[in-house]
Amino acid sequence: MDSTEYIDGFFNGSPDDEQKKQFERRIASDPSFAEEVAFYIGTSSLLKGQLDQEKKLRFRELFEQAKKDDRIVRPLRSIRPWRISVAAAVLLMVAGLWWVFLRQTGTEQLANEYIRQELQTQGVKMSIHPDSMQTALSAYNSGDLQGALGQFETILRTDTASFKAKQYAGLACLRLGEYNKALGYFTKMETRPGLYTNPAVFYQALTLMKRHQAGDEQNARRHLQRVVDQDLGEKETAARWLKKWPQ
Numbered sequence: 001m002d003s004t005e006y007i008d009g010f011f012n013g014s015p016d017d018e019q020k021k022q023f024e025r026r027i028a029s030d031p032s033f034a035e036e037v038a039f040y041i042g043t044s045s046l047l048k049g050q051l052d053q054e055k056k057l058r059f060r061e062l063f064e065q066a067k068k069d070d071r072i073v074r075p076l077r078s079i080r081p082w083r084i085s086v087a088a089a090v091l092l093m094v095a096g097l098w099w100v101f102l103r104q105t106g107t108e109q110l111a112n113e114y115i116r117q118e119l120q121t122q123g124v125k126m127s128i129h130p131d132s133m134q135t136a137l138s139a140y141n142s143g144d145l146q147g148a149l150g151q152f153e154t155i156l157r158t159d160t161a162s163f164k165a166k167q168y169a170g171l172a173c174l175r176l177g178e179y180n181k182a183l184g185y186f187t188k189m190e191t192r193p194g195l196y197t198n199p200a201v202f203y204q205a206l207t208l209m210k211r212h213q214a215g216d217e218q219n220a221r222r223h224l225q226r227v228v229d230q231d232l233g234e235k236e237t238a239a240r241w242l243k244k245w246p247q
Helices: 003-012 017-029 031-043 053-068 073-078 080-104 107-118 132-141 145-158 163-176 179-189 200-211 216-229 235-244
Strands: none
Touching: 003 031, 003 107, 017 031, 107 200, 107 235, 132 145, 132 163, 145 163, 163 179, 163 200, 179 200, 200 216, 200 235, 216 235
């Protein structure tokens, strides 16, 4: 695995304490690696929790271009007397963001990983004549979240009781960073009776973990505990997260 993949995998995964220590030791001992980490942080939107596949590919393009660009790479490596100073400056920049990342690896990083793995696409039924819901889901799956949200909201204007439209509208809002709006949709989902697999409470916790405002972490934990205690949708994930929850 090259450095690019290693750095990308570290920031997009859920590293344990030992992996974090190894990563920190490599930053401290390897100036070239420290520069690559700094470049990664500077060119990705990871710290905002919005790193998707398109941005990953863009980062790789930028990274490879920077390595080949004489104006960027060679001057740093040719001025050897300043190598230590350059590395020190890079480390200072990384250290300034490192504390943010370490906080994020608890709850927000769990949320990011779940969104990447579980919420990038939703099932679409194959049909010769797709209905408005399937059309909206196709837009969601293609990454047109704003367009999909508009279509889900159109459905809700004519069918205010549509559970799926509320769910997908909430997920689109979540991925767009419209957290208050997402919470509104997920709260409305919760009123659907007799549906033990209803993920509404779990999605509320997920949204609070992403919004990360004052008090959100505590409220998210209470929601997850409720999912476990009441055997609601995504119980296994909620239980696993509670075991990892920072004390």
